[in-house]
Amino acid sequence: MRLLRIVPDDTNFDFMRFRRISFPISAVLSIVALVAFLTLGLNFGIDFKGGTLLEVRYPNNTLNIGDVRSKLEALELGEVQIQEIGGDGEVLIRVAQQPGGEQAQQAVVGKVRTALGEGVEYRRVEVVGPRVSQELLSYGIVGLMLAVFCILIYLWFRFEWQFALGASIANFHDIVLTIGFMSIFQIDFDLTSVAALLTILGYSLNDTIVIYDRIREMLRRYKKMPTDELLNHSINSTLSRSVITHVTVTLALLALVLFGGRAIHSFSVTMMFGVVLVGTYTSIFIASPLLIYLGVTTRTMAEKAEAAGPNAKAERITP
Numbered sequence: 001m002r003l004l005r006i007v008p009d010d011t012n013f014d015f016m017r018f019r020r021i022s023f024p025i026s027a028v029l030s031i032v033a034l035v036a037f038l039t040l041g042l043n044f045g046i047d048f049k050g051g052t053l054l055e056v057r058y059p060n061n062t063l064n065i066g067d068v069r070s071k072l073e074a075l076e077l078g079e080v081q082i083q084e085i086g087g088d089g090e091v092l093i094r095v096a097q098q099p100g101g102e103q104a105q106q107a108v109v110g111k112v113r114t115a116l117g118e119g120v121e122y123r124r125v126e127v128v129g130p131r132v133s134q135e136l137l138s139y140g141i142v143g144l145m146l147a148v149f150c151i152l153i154y155l156w157f158r159f160e161w162q163f164a165l166g167a168s169i170a171n172f173h174d175i176v177l178t179i180g181f182m183s184i185f186q187i188d189f190d191l192t193s194v195a196a197l198l199t200i201l202g203y204s205l206n207d208t209i210v211i212y213d214r215i216r217e218m219l220r221r222y223k224k225m226p227t228d229e230l231l232n233h234s235i236n237s238t239l240s241r242s243v244i245t246h247v248t249v250t251l252a253l254l255a256l257v258l259f260g261g262r263a264i265h266s267f268s269v270t271m272m273f274g275v276v277l278v279g280t281y282t283s284i285f286i287a288s289p290l291l292i293y294l295g296v297t298t299r300t301m302a303e304k305a306e307a308a309g310p311n312a313k314a315e316r317i318t319p
Helices: 015-039 065-073 101-116 130-158 161-184 191-221 227-237 239-259 262-293 298-307
Strands: 051-057 080-085 090-096 121-128
Touching: 015 161, 015 227, 015 262, 051 101, 065 080, 065 090, 065 101, 090 101, 101 121, 130 161, 130 191, 161 191, 161 262, 191 227, 191 239, 191 262, 227 239, 227 262, 239 262
Parallel strands: none
Antiparallel strands: 051 090, 051 121, 080 090
């Protein structure tokens, strides 16, 4: 039986031609992301900011947002955010961190329950005190930095410096754009967002390494092929794998965005942007063309192999 081929084996797209467009676009988007982060900041969730979150459902279409707002404003709890979700009588209530430590945060739940009265279903209640929120934020930042540091060490031992630097720049590009996206759309930045950033780092790195491995293989085989042509050939030869992987991941993330609920909404949306849009684009249009600007050519790699001695010589195959 003939196997399904999403991408033909003999594709020959000229991806390198688009580097004169993709690099300026990425530079502009990175600047916009940094400006958004510095001016708008991140919308820290309950995990990092502290406070109380309640997900409430009013049965039989009895939800009246104005009534809920007036009841909670009467409690004088400071900043209170009320957001209708799901269109089925569900409402998300965020109460800012209260002065008085952990006990004051716990007392908020009782006050809200009393104010809203009976006949209301509480689907989710989260209380995070000021001390815990600071610890979670510190652990999240340290975890993210450790992951980046370990990735840099891995790249240092795994590749020549041009490939290691190219992969590092590509990963940094993905994280900057993703954080800018979260800042512009004020997506909750909580523990699930940190998990999403770490996942994006790993996914983007894996995608880049697959293409880089093929490029290095081609550099050893085709020592007279023009560099642009060799890079295009390497990307085209991995295109089928990339398309199948990204389509399956996109379908899984789309299901999480549509049906995953509020608890993982920030994770799902961040992953959808970071993995599907940024990660896929970066590995092809940023990471690979970067090698040209970092001095990787078929001639220099051949000279390096010659200098390494006869045992390191690769098989010469003319394309």
